[in-house]
Amino acid sequence: MAHETWVFRSWLPFEIADIVAVWHEYRIPIILSTFTILMIFRTVLHLRSSRGKISHTPPISPSLTAQKGNLLGDKKANGEKVPRRIVGGLKKRKSSEDAVQIGSQKIQLLVFFSSLTGTTEKTAKVFREGLAKSTQNLGDATTTFLEPQLLDLSYIDYDDYFITAPKTEEETRFFYLLLLPTYNIDTVLDNFLEHLQETHNDFRVDTAPLSTLLGYSVFGFGDRGGWPTEEEGFCSQARGVDKWLAKLTGKKRAFPLGMGDSKTNAAERLQEWKEGVLDVLGHIARTGGLGEGVVGSGDAVESDVEDLDEDDEVLSDEQNVAQRKTKLQKKDGLNDLEDIGSTLNKSSVDLSEPLEVDFTTYSKKSQPTAPATIKEMVPKNSPTYNALTKQGYSIVGSHSGVKICRWTKSALRGRGSCYKYSFYGIASHQCMETTPSLSCSNKCVFCWRHGTNPVGTTWRWVVDPPDMIFAGVKAGHYQKIKMMRGVPGVRAERFAEAMRIRHCALSLVGEPIFYPHINEFTAMLHAEHISSFLVCNAQHPDQLATLKPVTQLYVSIDASNKESLRKIDRPLHRDFWERFNRCLDILRERRFEQRTVFRLTLVKGFNIEDEAEGYAALIEKGLPCFVEVKGVTYCGTSSSAGAGLTMQNVPFYEEVCSFVEALNTALAKRGLKYGIAAEHAHSCCILIASERFKKDGKWRTRIDYERFFECLESEETFKPEDYMGPETPEWATWGNGGFDPRDERVFRKGKNKVALTESQGEVMGDVA
Structure with a gap:
């Protein structure tokens, strides 16, 4: 080589x-x-070129200007449409100035959801966890994604999130995500939609009060089996929320509305929607905003529908024709309003009939409209109907129900009656538990109705006549009693007595005072000498003020202050505390007309600790005849767990006793004449009574029912003392347990039956 x-x-x-x-x-x-x-040579040339551009801008050539004018003139003359040239792209952040203005920001994702049965709640929790993992890598040096928060629309105050965006001390911006199911009954979502609409139409609120949000997006769960298409109602509530949020946020829809069928493809559609949302969040992290949309996309008539107020929209003849054309053929889109006239000749719409135009008004509000279809509260083909019937309810008509109580079954078998027998002498096997309204205006955390009953603040459903309801609930109750005929242990004499209803507890589910004809219904009960025990939730003062006398009137007092009441009862009324206090005033005024009762349901961790003084103040305000203090009953449902209620919130009977003693002491300090009268340890319930019902040193809390009907039928004014019954049995008084000595106590979990003691046997003989 x-x-x-x-x-x-x-x-x-x-x-x-x-x-x-x-x-x-x-x-x-x-x-x-x-x-x-x-490289050095290239850099020098580049710097000289940049300075030249900044310092000198050459004028536009006259010939070029003329050519451009001729070109536009020719195109206008020929009627040709010029394709628009879109110039742009992602706007990058600048390194210095924008970093000061936009940088160092924190993005807080808020995931809102609504759920009745708990399915959407579970999905929302999984979604939030996945979102937290996915957003960890989206941030950069100037943007940080905080841990996403999960919020239940049943809990939150809408004013805190949907009138103005939440405010924090740090530089934090918010992004809303909403997971919403759609039901064919009234739920919290109906009230949420009303709130959004009222906020938009409220002249005191800014046109776009949520414009400070980074953006929002909505996903809806529906059932195509019940609503096959969007026009027929598929995901209608999610679509409504998406529409109103677009108005309130100033068109900050970050990603299109997602929709999925809960029975088929909801998981796949939700995953696709999530990926799209994450892509948008990544865009925000890179650029600091949502970016600019392409003007003119979509149909000209339909794309701007969110800008129009449906109540104030006035359509001309041409616009009506254009809308007809769009609905019938959705083929050739209109690019501009000027094009409407030129396209009318091409339209296949029949214009032979004159269009109806009202020239005397300016708003559609005064136009005659077709009457709205009033729907049923609980239709027979609705999920609510199926859920309630599975729980043992018999639905009467479209909004009433009846159910046999577990204490009725217990009394039929000689295993004890409920506290109402110990306190007031009501035989449980002769008591019917019903309601003329399955709807309620609260969503209490301790409600054992599984959150399946409809909710609402106003009555907007079909109204069934009271006589039909009365006949239906009696038939349903007797049918359920007959089903107990073959149950082992049922006593023949009590079964025979049970076939004659003597008492009615209007406290099953919902709000009975909500029914428009409640006075007619109670009158039918009284006509057959059936006593009426009505329970209301202190949220309907107008109905309470017009209520005619019942045998005993209950008001649920679940908290001693505003915040506790909000957390426990979860009321739908925004002025719930004012309504609550007004109801107490009404009870104070009527304390000498009928027996009034405060029902206190104790929930450990919510309304027991250090609230005895607060309850004493409420009792001083309302001065009820009786105060029932009862420990909460845990139903073990997923909805309760989602509300924060577990077995840890159920107080022991000793804790209820301690609270009652503290409350009694607080009442004595205020100079109020009350005392602990009776108890029913089996129900974890204790009765505090006014000394108006104490004679000769003996409590007389029971009711003389026949005397009540005599007073009622006399049509003369009477007081609760006029139908005061015999003295409270010794076994029911404070310190003696309150179990009916005629019956035998049966313990669960395999424990043997407890035989009657000699003392109980002696008392039983005295009672007999």
């Missing part, structure tokens, strides 16, 4: 051979030096 190299060099000139030798020896430094010189 060395010989070949020598031969090659032998015939080359001497100078060329030297150059080649130098190149082989110094080729790497030469290449690097040349590359460096070229």
Whole structure:
């Protein structure tokens, strides 16, 4: 090889051979030096070019201007449409100035949901966890994604989130995500939609009060089996929320509305929607905003529908025609309002009939409209109807129900009656538990109705006549009693007595005072000498003020202050505390007209600790005849767990006793004449009574029912003392347990029956 190299060099000139030798020896430094010189030269030229652009802008050529004018004129003359040229792209952040203005921001994702049966709640929890993991890598040096928060629409105050965006001390911006199911009954979502609409139409609130949000997006769960298409109601509530949020946020819909069928493809659609939302969040992290939409996308008539107020929209003849055309054929979109006239000739709409135009009004509010269809509260084909019937309810008509109580079954078998027998002498096997309204205006955390009954603040359903309800609930109750005929242990004499209803507890589910004809219904009960125990939730003062006398009137007092009441009862009325206090005033005024009762349901961790003084103040305000203090009953449902209620919230009977003693002491300090009268340990319930019902040192809390009907039928004014019954049995008084000695106590979990003691046997003989 060395010989070949020598031969090659032998015939080359001497100078060329030297150059080649130098190149082989110094080729790497030469290449690097040349590359460096070229880069320096290129940089200098680039800097000179930039300065020239800034310092001098050449004028537009007159010939070019003329050519452009001729071109536009020709195109307008020929009627041709010029395709628009879109110039732009992602707006990058600048390194210095924008970093100061936009940088160092924190983004808080808020995931809102609503759930009746708990399905959407579970989905929302999984979604939030996945979102937290996915957003960890989306941030950069100037943007940080905080841990997403999960919020139940049943809990929150709408004013805190949907009138203005939440405010924090740090530089935090919010992004809303909403997971919403759709039901064919009235739920919290109906009230939420009303709130959004009222906020938009409220002149005191800014047109777009939520414009400070980074953005929002909605996903809806529906059932195509019940609502096959969107026009027929598929995901209608989610679509409504999406529409109103677009108005309130100033068109900050970050990602289109997602919809999925809860029975088929909801999981896949939700995953697709989530990926789209994450892409938008990544865009926000890079650019600091949602970006700009492309103007003119979509149909010209339909794309701007959110900008129009449906109540104030006035359509001209041409616009009506255009809307008809759009609904019938959705083929050739209208690019501009000027194009409407030119396209009318091409339309297939029949214009032979004159259009009806009202020239005397300016708003559709005064236009005659078709009457709205009033729907049923609980239709027979609704999920609510199926859920309630599975729980043992018999639905009467469209909004009433009846159910046999577990204490009725217990009394039929001689295993004890409920506290109403110990306190007031009501035989449980002769008591019917019913309600003329399955709807309620609260969603209490301790409600054992599984959150399946409808909710609402006003009555907007079909109203069934009271006589139909009365006949239906009696028939349903007797049918359920007959089903107990073959149950082992049922006593024949009590079964016979049970076939004659003597008492009615209007406290099953919902709010009975909500029914428009409640007075007619109670009158039918009284006409057959059936006593009426009516329970209301202190949220309907107008109905309470017009209520005619019942045998005993209950008001649920679940908290001693506003915040506790909000957390426990979860009321739908925004002025719930004012309504609550007004009801107490009404009870104070009527305390000498009928027996009034405060029902206190104790929930450990919510309304027991250090609230005895607060309850004493409420009792002083309302001065009820009786105060029932009862420990909460845990139903073990997922909805309760979602509300924060577990077995840890159920107080022991000793804790209820301690609370009652503290409350009694607080009442005595205020100079109120009350005392602990009776108890029913089996129900974890204790009765505090006014000394108006204490004679000769003996409590007389029971009711003379026949005397009540005599007073009622006399149509003369009477007081609760006028139908005060005999003295409370010794076994029911404070300190004696309150279990009916005629019956035998049966313990669960495999424990043997407890035989009657000698003392109980003696008392039983005295009672007999």
